[in-house]
Amino acid sequence: MENKKVVVFLAKAFETMEFCTFIDVLGWARVDYGHNIIVDTCGFTEKVISTFNVPVIVDRTIEEINVDEYDALAIPGGFGEFGFYEEAYDERFLKLIKEFNAQGKIIAAVCSGAFPVAKSGVLQNRKGTTYHLKNGYWQNKLKELGVNVVNEPVVVDGNIITSYCPETAPKVAFELLKMLTSEKEMEVIKKAMGF
Template sequence: MKKILLLLAEGFEFFEASVYIDVFGWNLIDGDGNTQLYTCALKREVNSTFNQKVIVDFLVDEIKIEEYAAIAIPGGFEEYGFYSDAFDPRFVAVIKKFYEEKKIISSICTGAFPIAKSGILNGKNGTTYNLNPVRQQMLKDLGVNVINQPIVESDQITTSWNPSTALDVAFKLLRDLTGEENTVSVKTKMGF
């Protein structure tokens, strides 16, 4: 069983988290059945953007990184406190450990920021929210070579530029973990 850690910051965007949950849930039931997603945060209850509350499976200090094949990081809104958690040293340290262990790192939209904050994207290609130049400049200021395209891969790290890329990023992670044939099968069963 390949385990995926969904790392949630305060103010995470629900849609961006939900695509990972749905794609890997469908794979568990109607795909190869070889993936399981778990949620994790700095505190047990996390507010999403627009204030929906989520109770996570684990706190960051409870996880054993060696048990996971990948980490998934949705973006979020500054107005709902996203950057306070996303830039917290404990949050960033988890991402850095996944990188050091050569695990897959997948992010959507502003989920690129804690990855960049960890230093693992320094001098590498990446992208983030593209409809506000402030966000792309912010990523550049963190040492990232910002590429203006929907999905950017660098080493084992995937970044993307806005919520419209969310499903493609989640399916890419499924493909990376289970292969093309299984991913096409799951997409078909989901109606894509």
Template sequence: MKKVLLLLAKGFESFEASVFIDVIGWNLVDGDKTTKLYTCGFTKEVTGSFGLKLHVDYLINEIDCNDFDALAIPGGFEEYGFYEEAYHSEFLELIKQFDQKNKIIASICVGALPIAKSGVLKDRKATTYNHKSSIRQKQLADFGANVQKEPIVLDKNIITSWSPATAMGVALLLLKILTSEKNANYIKEIMGF
């Protein structure tokens, strides 16, 4: 069984979290049945953007990255305190551990920023939120990433993307890497995409 850890900072973007939950879940039920998703946060109940509350499976200090095959990080809203936890040293350390083990790290939108802040995107290709102003892409560059003007970027083991519109594409790419292209395409088809 391939285990995916969904790492949630407070203020996480609900749609971006949900695509990982759904794609990995659909695969467990109707796909090749080889993936399962677990959730993690700083507190047992994590409040996302717009007040959505999720009860997580693990606290961040309980995680051993050796127990998981991939890390998924949705973006979030500054207005809801996303960066307070996403930039916390334990959050960044967990990202580094997954990268050191060459495990897949999949992020959506500003979920790329804590990855970059951890140092693992230095001199690597990546992207992040790009709507109207390029402030988030500038932040990504300031952390040392080689910013790409593409909706989804895969550099070695790290997937980054630039908005909620790319969320399903990122989740399906993660599934493809964990299973197969045929299986990911099947899940995409039965989900109606």
């Protein structure tokens, strides 16, 4: 099997649950099912503090990421009140998203992770979704960025996956796994994990 590489980008105040599902699902695929999927974590700094104050030491900083080396970019969402958008909207990250999209590579975002994807312009006039509760407030904000918002748990438009709340994080990780392998392989791992 050919090697696949995924980079999981952690902006300050990322949600741990949305981050760890990528690590677990792709880890099961690699360790128990022989898929050569390498996962790198990445941030602006070597240590990134999550929404609930859990520090994560990342494998690489954003300057070290060469898009050519990767097959996919995964983006957990986070809490604005703890500074998520300060880094999620940083021009260097938006540029990285644009580069992944320009090469037709997979971009998998959970919940508010859809906002930097939309802010970069790559979701313009494409289908996407984000946090769906609070009377659709956040979905309306996403519409303002030119996204054709669909109120569904997981929305796939070509190479881009978006979703609408923390509960969907495993669904996004499995969708990413399916795109990296096959539906059949993904179902095997999903079942093995008890989903």
